[in-house]
Amino acid sequence: MSDAPLYKNHVLMLSQSFFIKDNQAELLLHAHKYDFDIVFFTEVCEFVMAVANDEGDGLYVIDLDTLHNMQADMQDGRRTLMLGELLQRLPGDHSYVYLQSARQGGRFLLQQRLVDSHCLAYAEKPIANDVFVDKLFNLFVQKKRGDLVRMVVLGEVDGLDDAALLQERLEVVRHADAQTLHMRVKELRPDLVLVTDTEYARTDAIVRVLQKNIEADPVREITLLQRHPDTALTRRALADGFDTVLAVAEPGLLEAQLVNRANKIRINKDLIGKDRATGLLNKVGLQRKAQDLIRRAALEGRPLAFGIIDIDKFKTINDTWGHYFGDIVIKRLSLTLAPQLGEWDLLSRFGGEEFVVVFWDCTLEQGHARLDAMRQAFRAIPFEVARGDLRHFSFSGGVAAYPEHKSENELFLRADAMLYEAKQGGRNQVCTEPAGRCRVAMAH
Structure with missing residues (x-):
């Protein structure tokens, strides 16, 4: 027992x-x-x-x-x-x-x-x-711990406690050159950019260059740190595109303000990038994080496994026991998958009954094994559809690998094709395609 x-x-x-x-x-x-x-x-x-x-x-x-x-x-x-x-x-x-x-x-x-x-x-x-x-x-x-919020700081800010901010899930990256800031922001994709008034006075086009980039993140906040009250400077900064202006205060007070901003950004990111029913990434949130993970994998020479999951016969579940019960099945699946993820893995409710998982530093064979273990864990859950009436449900999955497939779109299309093979092969199984053939973990 x-x-x-x-x-x-x-x-x-x-x-x-x-x-x-x-x-x-x-x-x-x-x-x-x-x-x-x-x-x-x-x-x-x-x-x-x-x-x-x-x-x-x-x-x-x-x-x-x-x-x-x-x-x-x-x-x-x-x-x-x-x-x-x-x-x-x-x-x-x-x-x-x-x-x-x-x-x-x-x-x-x-x-x-x-x-x-x-x-x-x-x-x-x-x-x-x-x-x-x-x-x-x-x-x-x-109650799950919030995502890390990244802040790039341009200019000298005395007394800012980077370690204390990291404890609050706010990572500080310092940058010294205003004319290369836009490249650093493109590389790191920070959520918050903090520019001192000294740097803004030297190069007032900083924020315009950041804001006009067609790939600019709509959630990102660009904040001016103002050491001395200057109404004219504040007006010009807001007209140039700064989102907020913070007055320099005691270091602890500035940190508290930055933590509050980070929490607001985290909420906005959740509204845009997370599924309200499960708390998992949605399609928008997955796209950004998957692209970041692929970029990191390329830099570090690490493999990725990209899996797509689809609950078997979900329409029948909805038609037989109602959409409310179907929502419960989706939430229970999210609870089953989430604890089996590593720190850098991604999990998304991609839409309806479809989920996407990205395994960091994971080969195709390892990704197949991990996704199949998830399948077995979900299959083992008893659902009480009525008092004393227990049922078990299943999902099918397909897995593709990076660097064999380079982009997020290629990985999705290949994994989706493998999911189709799993469905056509009888459901409740996971398919991959190493060496040009489909490997299937047969249903238990």
């Missing part, structure tokens, strides 16, 4: 009154479809102890009506638990999801107190089972 937990994620929930429309069993049914479990607690001390001892990356949910119910229990000799006491007892190294009634939600001071008390999110009741579970799934996705 394996000691591995049945579900990859878990929710610890403190609630004395079951607020959901239906019942606990129904809520758990929905949660299990999304591959997480819910453990219910009715006593604060037990909940606090469980949170403190939890070594996983769970979500911790508190129904504020617990306080009201404890007041009602005073006749049985139980002491009233006040909100302040509850918040004090909660371990401070975790964040919490607070559930409240509409009446509680209308009290601004209560919301302020919650958000100042390690609040990950709050929600109002009543809320349907499926909606609540879907929101919790989205929180699991959002």
